[in-house]
Amino acid sequence: MSTSHLRADGGRLCARLEALGEVGAVLGPNGERGCARLALTDADREGRDLVVGWMHDLGLAVGIDAIGNVVGVRAGTDPDAAPVMIGSHIDTVRTGGRFDGNLGVLGGLEVIETLEQHGVRTRHPVAVAFFTDEEGARFQPDMLGSLVYVGGMGLEDALDVRAADDGARLGEELQRIGYAGSLPCPAAGAPHAYFELHIEQGPVLEDEGVTIGAVTGVQGISWTELTITGQSAHAGTTPMRLRHDPGYVAAAITVGVRAIAQRMGGTQVATVGRCELEPNLVNVVPGAVTMTVDLRNTDESLLLQAEAEFQQLCAGLAGEEGVTIARRSLARFQPVEFDTAMVDLVEATARRLGHTTKRMPSGAGHDAQMLARVCPTAMVFVPSVNGLSHNIAEHTHPADITAGADVLLQVVLAAAVAV
Amino acid sequence: MSTSHLRADGGRLCARLEALGEVGAVLGPNGERGCARLALTDADREGRDLVVGWMHDLGLAVGIDAIGNVVGVRAGTDPDAAPVMIGSHIDTVRTGGRFDGNLGVLGGLEVIETLEQHGVRTRHPVAVAFFTDEEGARFQPDMLGSLVYVGGMGLEDALDVRAADDGARLGEELQRIGYAGSLPCPAAGAPHAYFELHIEQGPVLEDEGVTIGAVTGVQGISWTELTITGQSAHAGTTPMRLRHDPGYVAAAITVGVRAIAQRMGGTQVATVGRCELEPNLVNVVPGAVTMTVDLRNTDESLLLQAEAEFQQLCAGLAGEEGVTIARRSLARFQPVEFDTAMVDLVEATARRLGHTTKRMPSGAGHDAQMLARVCPTAMVFVPSVNGLSHNIAEHTHPADITAGADVLLQVVLAAAVAV
Numbered sequence: 001m002s003t004s005h006l007r008a009d010g011g012r013l014c015a016r017l018e019a020l021g022e023v024g025a026v027l028g029p030n031g032e033r034g035c036a037r038l039a040l041t042d043a044d045r046e047g048r049d050l051v052v053g054w055m056h057d058l059g060l061a062v063g064i065d066a067i068g069n070v071v072g073v074r075a076g077t078d079p080d081a082a083p084v085m086i087g088s089h090i091d092t093v094r095t096g097g098r099f100d101g102n103l104g105v106l107g108g109l110e111v112i113e114t115l116e117q118h119g120v121r122t123r124h125p126v127a128v129a130f131f132t133d134e135e136g137a138r139f140q141p142d143m144l145g146s147l148v149y150v151g152g153m154g155l156e157d158a159l160d161v162r163a164a165d166d167g168a169r170l171g172e173e174l175q176r177i178g179y180a181g182s183l184p185c186p187a188a189g190a191p192h193a194y195f196e197l198h199i200e201q202g203p204v205l206e207d208e209g210v211t212i213g214a215v216t217g218v219q220g221i222s223w224t225e226l227t228i229t230g231q232s233a234h235a236g237t238t239p240m241r242l243r244h245d246p247g248y249v250a251a252a253i254t255v256g257v258r259a260i261a262q263r264m265g266g267t268q269v270a271t272v273g274r275c276e277l278e279p280n281l282v283n284v285v286p287g288a289v290t291m292t293v294d295l296r297n298t299d300e301s302l303l304l305q306a307e308a309e310f311q312q313l314c315a316g317l318a319g320e321e322g323v324t325i326a327r328r329s330l331a332r333f334q335p336v337e338f339d340t341a342m343v344d345l346v347e348a349t350a351r352r353l354g355h356t357t358k359r360m361p362s363g364a365g366h367d368a369q370m371l372a373r374v375c376p377t378a379m380v381f382v383p384s385v386n387g388l389s390h391n392i393a394e395h396t397h398p399a400d401i402t403a404g405a406d407v408l409l410q411v412v413l414a415a416a417v418a419v
Numbered sequence: 420m421s422t423s424h425l426r427a428d429g430g431r432l433c434a435r436l437e438a439l440g441e442v443g444a445v446l447g448p449n450g451e452r453g454c455a456r457l458a459l460t461d462a463d464r465e466g467r468d469l470v471v472g473w474m475h476d477l478g479l480a481v482g483i484d485a486i487g488n489v490v491g492v493r494a495g496t497d498p499d500a501a502p503v504m505i506g507s508h509i510d511t512v513r514t515g516g517r518f519d520g521n522l523g524v525l526g527g528l529e530v531i532e533t534l535e536q537h538g539v540r541t542r543h544p545v546a547v548a549f550f551t552d553e554e555g556a557r558f559q560p561d562m563l564g565s566l567v568y569v570g571g572m573g574l575e576d577a578l579d580v581r582a583a584d585d586g587a588r589l590g591e592e593l594q595r596i597g598y599a600g601s602l603p604c605p606a607a608g609a610p611h612a613y614f615e616l617h618i619e620q621g622p623v624l625e626d627e628g629v630t631i632g633a634v635t636g637v638q639g640i641s642w643t644e645l646t647i648t649g650q651s652a653h654a655g656t657t658p659m660r661l662r663h664d665p666g667y668v669a670a671a672i673t674v675g676v677r678a679i680a681q682r683m684g685g686t687q688v689a690t691v692g693r694c695e696l697e698p699n700l701v702n703v704v705p706g707a708v709t710m711t712v713d714l715r716n717t718d719e720s721l722l723l724q725a726e727a728e729f730q731q732l733c734a735g736l737a738g739e740e741g742v743t744i745a746r747r748s749l750a751r752f753q754p755v756e757f758d759t760a761m762v763d764l765v766e767a768t769a770r771r772l773g774h775t776t777k778r779m780p781s782g783a784g785h786d787a788q789m790l791a792r793v794c795p796t797a798m799v800f801v802p803s804v805n806g807l808s809h810n811i812a813e814h815t816h817p818a819d820i821t822a823g824a825d826v827l828l829q830v831v832l833a834a835a836v837a838v
Binding site: 223225231238245251268274282283284363386 | 619620621622623626638640642644650651652653654655656657658659661664666667669670671672673674677680681687688689690691692693694695696699700701702703704705711713715749781782783784805806807808809810
């Protein structure tokens with residue numbers, strides 16, 4: 001049967017987003033409606049229960065694995081075919097929004113409901129998954145559930161992770177909220193394909209007036225913490241030539257990594273997000289500074305080049321100013337490239353549906369980058385208003401949500417093969 | 420009588436510094452022996468009682484004024500002559516040393532005791548004063564007692580000042596510790612001259628191997644707080660060209676004011692001592708930064724030039740990066756120049772006693788800058804080990820203390836006129 005005319009019901013999808021957003025709702029100072037559903041808290045359980053209830057309503061066979069990942073499966077016509085999986089997460093950061101993650105999971109349910117509504121059968125099963133602790137806001141590392149799902153982290157190690165806030169053990173929190181499931185993890189078999197619909201969490205689509213991003217991969221990430229030690233001194237009595245000022249060095253590094261990113265261009269970004277002076281007083285040259293540098297690139301060799309230039313910058317400044325710089329790697333991930341045919345499919349489908357498109361990397365991490373280790377994977381991005389995310393003011397216009405769900409529906413149909 | 424051979428007893432002076440340092444003593448991690456005698460606390464009362472006891476032991480007529488300044492007077496032979504005053508303070512910062520302030524007051528007592536010991540009479544009375552709340556660590560502004568003493572701040576306003584820590588009213592704390600005196604403040608008459616012996620609180624004398632600093636004046640101070648507001652954003656998903664990063668602007672200002680100070684040279688210094696990013700997370704471009712800029716110069720016109728260049732720097736960066744910068748002045752004092760004849764006297768006396776000397780400005784504020792408004796004033800600096808001050812590791816070698824006390828004794832004799 002021809003299914004190319006099928007469209008998602010954006011209103012229905014938005015209603016589910018609203019309903020899930022009420023669980024752990026937080027209100028901003030200007031009436032913004034955000035969300036606080038940290039992984040494996042009571043709010044997370046309540047959110048999970050709501051989504052699992054919807055899965056049951058849609059007739060899905062719901063399975064829970066040993067790390068709490070939940071997969072609802074709609075059977076296909078071929079009993080031997082691996083499922084086409086749609087997934088994301090429903091945990092949020094502490095002051096998060098209602099779209100990050102949730103859109104991918106509820107977009108999947110919308111695909112299922114559209115298929116049901118129109119009586120469309122597919123050769124491959126279609127599965128909707130939400131993965132445990134994608135945000136990493138309570139248990140680190142982030143993308144933990146999908147990482148364990150693809151065998152990238154041992155189950156026992158993951159269950160032993162302690163919460164950053166209250167020290168709770170992940171395995172016990174899973175038990176406590178009733179989501180320590182019986183399915184094996186890592187999963188027994190890989191999906192046939194994996195799709196994830198997600199808000200961009202950045203300003204590029206909005207800035208360029210584009211509706212659909214066909215995500216080509218995920219940037220590699222290099223996080224470094226620097227502890228710079230100099231000599232605390234009186235701001236009035238210490239001549240410039242006798243200073244060993246770690247605050248100046250931190251500033252020069254901040255300016256320097258900006259210059260590295262601008263000189264390299266392309267997808268290279270560089271950010272100093274954290275910087276703390278000690279003792280942090282108006283009239284005291286600081287004695288020590290702790291800062292972080294976040295470098296990202298879609299190309300591993302370029303990311304290595306940025307790291308090398310950053311190292312040279314630090315060494316030069318330390319020598320010039322007479323300070324010491326201790327380095328600690330906080331995170332290092334290589335870039336992930338999505339399957340080209342899958343990216344082409346997203347792009348072509350979006351164009352066929354009349355949307356403007358842009359092939360673009362993701363600057364943020366997603367469960368999709370884990371699934372890309374085991375099956376052909378692609379992501380569909382829709383614009384974030386003002387590029388905001390991890391923010392209670394996070395918003396995506398309903399028309400863009402509908403556009404994204406339509407593209408998701410059509411690429412799933414293409415991969416799962418309507419019969 | 421000839422008094423040019425008279426010398427202070429450095430051991431006696433050091434013993435008094437030790438004894439006063441035991442009041443409010445704090446011990447550092449490496450056995451450093453510091454001091455915490457915040458103004459008008461119980462520890463301050465105990466320190467005051469000790470010093471007033473020594474004043475009585477030396478036969479001084481002790482008077483306390485309405486803001487708690489204490490002056491012990493040794494009579495001169497001329498009933499109409501105004502006193503030569505030696506002064507400083509005995510309050511300390513929260514983690515202070517045993518020399519800052521205390522040396523000037525106890526150096527004054529050492530001068531008195533030497534005169535007594537040798538039966539030296541002077542035409543002018545010799546007074547030793549300690550002023551209330553020089554540090555400003557508990558009650559702001561700093562140098563409060565000497566400021567009121569010279570009529571620079573109204574007594575009632577000063578008594579109404581509230582403590583930064585517990586909100587206590589200065590006037591009530593004065594009453595509580597028994598130091599709300601009956602003498603008028605501002606003082607009825609000005610001293611004939613004022614001398615203050617003080618540790619340098621900076622590294623210059625030690626760095627240049629000089630024993631005695633003849634202080635030419637006090638640098639003007641300009642403190643500005645900047646609040647820079649940009650757009651918080653995801654460190655991975657926000658291209659460099661779309662950023663409005665107040666952290667980058669703060670860093671560029673920090674680098675820029677360093678460059679201004681180095682280009683101007685002379686006594687110009689520039690310090691960013693405080694800098695706070697919001698939200699201060701590794702993977703978030705900050706949305707706002709608060710920072711301070713401390714500019715100092717001995718020349719008012721040059722300080723104005725530094726301020727103007729700093730303003731231009733801020734305006735340029737705000738425009739380039741698309742951020743707003745709100746400015747707030749935290750403090751602004753014009754430079755103070757000491758009486759040239761008095762500075763010459765200190766320098767010539769130190770040389771006569773065989774010490775290396777350097778004419779130098781003070782980068783820190785002192786009670787002397789207030790007294791300079793009403794009488795010829797000079798300061799004698801001795802080296803601070805490693806330039807440290809406002810630090811429990813503050814130290815000055817006994818030989819340097821003795822040298823400073825000798826110079827103080829001889830300049831007081833010259834001004835008070837031995838008879």
